[in-house]
Amino acid sequence: MKKDLVQKTTGFERFNHLVLAASFSILFLTGLGFLYHTLSWINTMFFGVHNAKVIHEWAGVVFSISLILTFGNYLGESLRFSREDSAWISSLGGYFSRTAEPPPQGKLNAGQKIFYLLIVVGGGLAISLSGYMLWLFPSSRGNILFGHFLHNIAVLLFAVTVPLHIYLGTAANPGTFRVMTRGTVTRAWAKKHHGKWARDLGID
């Protein structure tokens, strides 16, 4: 590692994020093809609707396993709320002004913690559980009706937040994308975005 770079994520963390993102993309695309008949050509590209169903099911298995594996990386940190987190929320992360700067943040900021807990864990568990219900127990009427409903509430959550997650991890914050590709960030990036974490690492 170059001297001026700081390690933010482990190799396993990045690999698992890639698996989660890839399975998510496959699920989202095939899911849109099932939900909107106007978009059924998507499933034609996934080798026809019969194969798309099988792909959707098994990508779901990969997604749910990958989801569980993220717990070790983020759950503990996300559940620890402190004063910087409330300050981050009241300044809206500094995203709605060119001048406002939230106070120095730990390894994850409040926005990341909320996204992780509500969307990734909450939405992820809801969509996985309902997916298994629909797949494995289709003979129960209540199962299908409730499972569908839950599945689609989670889809709505993802549809609204995942584009923002991608934007925040790329264009909105230059230097951030490499957290999930290379695992390292510049010292300046660490100080700007996660000042408290940088200080704990001894970066002045």
Next chain:
Amino acid sequence: MALEEMDKRRLSGVDIIGRKKGLLVTPDLCIGCRGCQTACKEWNKLPGEGTVNRGTYENPPDLTPNLYNRIRFVETSTPDGLRWLFVSQRCMHCTDAGCIRVCPSPGALFRTPEGAVAFNKARCIGCKFCVAGCPFNIPRYDENDRISKCHLCSDRIANGLSPACAKTCPTGAISYGDRVDLIREARTSGYKAVYGEADLGGLGVLFAFREAPSFYGMPDKPSFSPTIGLWKGILKPLTIIGLAGAVAAAATHYVTVGPKEIDEGGDE
């Protein structure tokens, strides 16, 4: 939302209700001969199935993947004595069909130009969602987990023939024709409320009932689960609006407030 609208227009039968074909079932005329059950099996090449004596003339006890139409024998005691009613049970070819609404595989369930709800086993992915979507508990599954149900003899009516069950009925208890004509006929014969005239956008299979529908073992107000309405009517359009909104919000943020640039110079 455009996508939702396009789906809805394509799926619903509302635009064909005026020229929709249908069946009129008149239990008063039915003699319980079950010729329709047999004629249906014959035309659709459905094998017979062994059943056991359950102490009733009603047989078989339920619809199966090889039985699209069945006569229910309803025994009801009234102040005037016992009433024995024969009521045909089969797909109702709903105009607002719950089964089509929930089916994720376009073309597995589809509406024919005559307004029937037909199916294509080759496109069915066996998810069984349509069972939960149907207010009348009609779709059944064959040994390959593919849908099977009455399709209003879509192959016959497309060629100007009447459905096998209607054609074979010796008393006119099942009659086929333009839906509007069938309703008029039932009215002329003195039936005030025709079951299915307005339910679910108008059923393709109408019933001339003398009593309340529940008397014949039919739901008084047939409807599919409200979660289907919420799902298809609200969540489905909201999902695409939310997706587009999030992308638009990100783009707007980028060109207005702008990204959080890092002053790299200060660190090196």
